[in-house]
Amino acid sequence: MEENSTNKSWLQRLKDESWEAELLVSAIAIFGAFKLFDLVKWAANFFIDKLNPDQYIIAYFITFFSLIAVSALVSMFVIHFVLRAYWVGLVGLNSVFPDYSIEDTAYSKIYTKKILAILPKLKDSIQKVDELCSVIFSVAFTFLFIYGYIALFTSIYLLLFNILSKYVPKSILLIPAILIAVGAMIQTIVSLYSNLKQNKEKEKLQQLNFTLVKYANMMLFGPLYKNLLQVFMIFGSNFKKKKSLSYLILLFLFSGSVVAGIQLRNTNIFYLVGSNYQRYFDPYKTYSNYYKDTSNTNFLLTPEIQSDLIKSNVVEVFIPIFDYESSMRESICGKYEKPEDAPREERIRNRANYLKECYKKYHNIFLDNKKIDVSFLRYDNHHKTDQFGIVSFLNIKDLPEGLHELKIEKINSEGAYLYWTIPFYKSSQN
CATH class of the missing domain: 2.60.40 (Immunoglobulin-like)
Structure with a gap:
C-alpha cells in the first residue's frame, strides 16, 4: 500500500513538474521542426534526380504529405510553446492573486461583478490550458511518427522497386503495395461500418474490426503500431468526455495546411505532379x-x-x-x-x-x-x-x-x- 502511494506521489510530482521539460523540448522541437523543411526540400530534389518521371506522382504524394506533416508539427510546437508560456504566467499570477476580488477592485463593484460573470475561474483556465498543452505534445509526436514512418517506408520501397525491377517482374514487386492498399481500404470500410450505432453490439463484426485494425496497423506502421494505437485509443475512448480536445486536432491540420501552402513555393514539389515537370x-x-x-x-x-x-x-x-x-x-x-x-x-x-x-x-x-x-x-x-x-x-x-x-x-x-x-x-x- 505504501509502495503504491509512493509511486502515485512520484507520478503526480512528475506531472506537476513536466512543464519545465515541455518548454525546453518545445523550444528545441520548434528549431528542429523548421529544419525539417530543408529535409523535405532535399527529398523532392532527390526524387527528381533519381526517379523516372513516370514515378514522379508517387514521389509527389510522399513529399507533399511530408510537408503537411512538418507544417503541422511546426504549428503545434509554436502553439504549444505560446500556451505553455501563458500557463506559466497564469500559475505565477495565481500564486499572488488566488482569485478575483470584488472588495479591492479598481472598478465599480457592479461593473466587476458583470465582467466576472463572463470570465472563467483562474484555476479552471490553468487546468484547461495545461490539458491543451499536454494534448498538443502527444499529438505532435504522433504526427511525427505516422508521417515519418510512412514517408520512410514508401521511399525505401520505391527505391528497392527500381533496383529490383531489373531482375524481378514488376507485377511481383507490386504485390506488397497492392496488399497494403487493399488491406487499408477494407479495414477503413469495416471500421466505419462497425462503428455505426446499430452495429456496436454485434460481437462477430467487432471481432472482425479488431482483427483488421490490428493487422492493418502492423502493415502500415510496423514496430510502431502498438504505440500509435495506444495514442489513438486514449483519444477515442475519452472522446465523449473531452470532445473539445479531440476537435483541436482539426485546428492543427488546418494551421498545418496554411503553413504548408506558404512553404510549398520554396520547394520543387510541384515539379513532381504527373507530367507537370514540363509545364513547371x-x-x-x-x-x-x-x-x-x-x-x-x-x-x-x-x-x-x-x-x-x-x-x-x-x-x-x-x-x-x-x-x-x-x-x-x-x-x-x-x-x-x-x-x-x-x-x-x-x-x-x-x-x-x-x-x-x-x-x-x-x-x-x-x-x-x-x-x-x-x-x-x-x-x-x-x-x-x-x-x-x-x-x-x-x-x-x-x-x-x-x-x-x-x-x-x-x-x-x-x-x-x-x-x-x-x-x-x-x-x-x-
Whole structure:
C-alpha cells in the first residue's frame, strides 16, 4: 500500500513538474521542426534526380504529405510553446492573486461583478490550458511518427522497386503495395461500418474490426503500431468526455495546411505532379535560374548559361544530367559493349567516348529555331549545386546584336520530353 502511494506521489510530482521539460523540448522541437523543411526540400530534389518521371506522382504524394506533416508539427510546437508560456504566467499570477476580488477592485463593484460573470475561474483556465498543452505534445509526436514512418517506408520501397525491377517482374514487386492498399481500404470500410450505432453490439463484426485494425496497423506502421494505437485509443475512448480536445486536432491540420501552402513555393514539389515537370517552366517566361549570374537555386532543374546579357562571342551552356537518365540511354544510344581484354585506360576512354556521343544523341540545341551541331564535355560538378552535367560552348561571333533565343531539348524514345527556351541579348560591347 505504501509502495503504491509512493509511486502515485512520484507520478503526480512528475506531472506537476513536466512543464519545465515541455518548454525546453518545445523550444528545441520548434528549431528542429523548421529544419525539417530543408529535409523535405532535399527529398523532392532527390526524387527528381533519381526517379523516372513516370514515378514522379508517387514521389509527389510522399513529399507533399511530408510537408503537411512538418507544417503541422511546426504549428503545434509554436502553439504549444505560446500556451505553455501563458500557463506559466497564469500559475505565477495565481500564486499572488488566488482569485478575483470584488472588495479591492479598481472598478465599480457592479461593473466587476458583470465582467466576472463572463470570465472563467483562474484555476479552471490553468487546468484547461495545461490539458491543451499536454494534448498538443502527444499529438505532435504522433504526427511525427505516422508521417515519418510512412514517408520512410514508401521511399525505401520505391527505391528497392527500381533496383529490383531489373531482375524481378514488376507485377511481383507490386504485390506488397497492392496488399497494403487493399488491406487499408477494407479495414477503413469495416471500421466505419462497425462503428455505426446499430452495429456496436454485434460481437462477430467487432471481432472482425479488431482483427483488421490490428493487422492493418502492423502493415502500415510496423514496430510502431502498438504505440500509435495506444495514442489513438486514449483519444477515442475519452472522446465523449473531452470532445473539445479531440476537435483541436482539426485546428492543427488546418494551421498545418496554411503553413504548408506558404512553404510549398520554396520547394520543387510541384515539379513532381504527373507530367507537370514540363509545364513547371512557362516557355513564355524568363527565369533567373536560367542564368549563372542571377541563379539562386541549390538544385538546377534547367540548363544554365552565363548571363542574360552576352558580351563575348561564346555562350557557355550547362545542362544537368539526372541520374534516372542512365536507365533510358540504352534505348537511345544502344548497349555499351565493354571491351573485357582492353587495358584499363582504354576501357575508361571507350566508356567516356560512348557517353559523350550518347549525350549528343539525346540533347538538341536550337539557336533562333535553327538546330546547331554541338559537342559536349562531361562536367563534374556544378560550381554551386554540385550536380553532374554536360557543358557546351556555342560560337555566336556572327550573331547580330539584339535579342536571341536558345531552345534545349532532352530526347527519349518517344521524342522531346523536356525542353526549355532561354532568351539572351547579344551585345557588341566588350
